[in-house]
Amino acid sequence: MNRILLSLLAALAAVSAMAVSAPESAGAAVAAPPAARGRIPNVPAAFRGGDMVTFCRYVLENLTFPEDCYTEGAHFRMLVLFQVAKKGIVKETEVLNSSGDDLLDAEVLRVVGESTGWTPRKGGSPEGREMLQLDMTLVRGADGKLHAEDYFAYRKADTMPTFEGGGSGKFRQRIVEQVGELDPDGAPIDERTTLRFVIEKDGSMSGVSVDDKTPVWLIERLEKALDAMPRWTPGMMQGEKVRIQVSLPLRFGAKAKADSLGAADVPFLIAERMPTFRGGGVNEFRNWVSANVKYPRDMYEKGAEGRVIVTFVVNQDGSVSDITILQSPGNEFSRAVNDVLGYSPKWEPGQQKGKFVRVKYTMPVDFRIPTGSKQPASSSGMGRSRVRQF
Numbered sequence: 001m002n003r004i005l006l007s008l009l010a011a012l013a014a015v016s017a018m019a020v021s022a023p024e025s026a027g028a029a030v031a032a033p034p035a036a037r038g039r040i041p042n043v044p045a046a047f048r049g050g051d052m053v054t055f056c057r058y059v060l061e062n063l064t065f066p067e068d069c070y071t072e073g074a075h076f077r078m079l080v081l082f083q084v085a086k087k088g089i090v091k092e093t094e095v096l097n098s099s100g101d102d103l104l105d106a107e108v109l110r111v112v113g114e115s116t117g118w119t120p121r122k123g124g125s126p127e128g129r130e131m132l133q134l135d136m137t138l139v140r141g142a143d144g145k146l147h148a149e150d151y152f153a154y155r156k157a158d159t160m161p162t163f164e165g166g167g168s169g170k171f172r173q174r175i176v177e178q179v180g181e182l183d184p185d186g187a188p189i190d191e192r193t194t195l196r197f198v199i200e201k202d203g204s205m206s207g208v209s210v211d212d213k214t215p216v217w218l219i220e221r222l223e224k225a226l227d228a229m230p231r232w233t234p235g236m237m238q239g240e241k242v243r244i245q246v247s248l249p250l251r252f253g254a255k256a257k258a259d260s261l262g263a264a265d266v267p268f269l270i271a272e273r274m275p276t277f278r279g280g281g282v283n284e285f286r287n288w289v290s291a292n293v294k295y296p297r298d299m300y301e302k303g304a305e306g307r308v309i310v311t312f313v314v315n316q317d318g319s320v321s322d323i324t325i326l327q328s329p330g331n332e333f334s335r336a337v338n339d340v341l342g343y344s345p346k347w348e349p350g351q352q353k354g355k356f357v358r359v360k361y362t363m364p365v366d367f368r369i370p371t372g373s374k375q376p377a378s379s380s381g382m383g384r385s386r387v388r389q390f
Contacts, residue, residue: 043122045084065146088118128305131329157235178225189253201241203231267360271350293340296332316356318346
């Protein structure tokens, strides 16, 4: 493996994308007008029995690239909105974020607009639109022609990557062992950081970064350890290899070894006494999220709806951390959810055997525009999100 440059960056704390989701979950429905927050079943539109991943594959497979306009290795990202009307007819296609190439934008709109085999969404506004995120790179196929290949880095897959037959735990153990227990001055190590990277389709690692407070000497040891690491077995989605984003908390030193490599910090999915929020449980927190999250103004004006799946941890002191977006229809929705959870009031922490413990939750947050609602000139529920880049 080529030497990996670990860039320093300030990033939101996140748990590994390979962590097991909590069996208990509750959804927060975000409707633009505060008066219309009733429970409405929200089932996204389906494409030929599959989801948006299925449709993404269909779009990429049906794009054409003239040789005189494109070259192998070119990389494009774009965001498209469209509506699936009655009888599965696609209409109102629109490029929300351009690829930067007018020909490609038009080609994507053509493929999306001509697609068939849709089942319209259930719930939300009939005028609500679907959102398609594309992240592609151009490769030359066996036929000698240029084709689009999925370059999106997923957080979840049908089959998650494995490391030497194990998962993130085995990889974590190898990293911790190679870093050692003493710092350059011979003093015992007690350091923590979060390692973020992408597992590529060939099992290699790219885009490696750590927290901005990580000591330089620890970064150097991590670089050396990662250079010596064997490749992962890549993740699979619908029978094809995919890129996977990973965020892995690490603890180094004798204390990490003593508690089984930080096992004391591994959050519970179910504790003897679960955390409470303002006298209630996760449903009460769901209500708080619904009342405080801001519907992204651009998305509301475009009629875009969708579901964000988020995980978070309630710590021993009741604070909320390790916020990870597992699934989202777009960055604007991700930021809205991440922002509101970042400002969460404290919970009453969970307990296990009389001791406070960390507990992990998984929660869907639905953004939907109530039937018949109109864009108000000014709304306290839109456009005022305290967005933090991530």
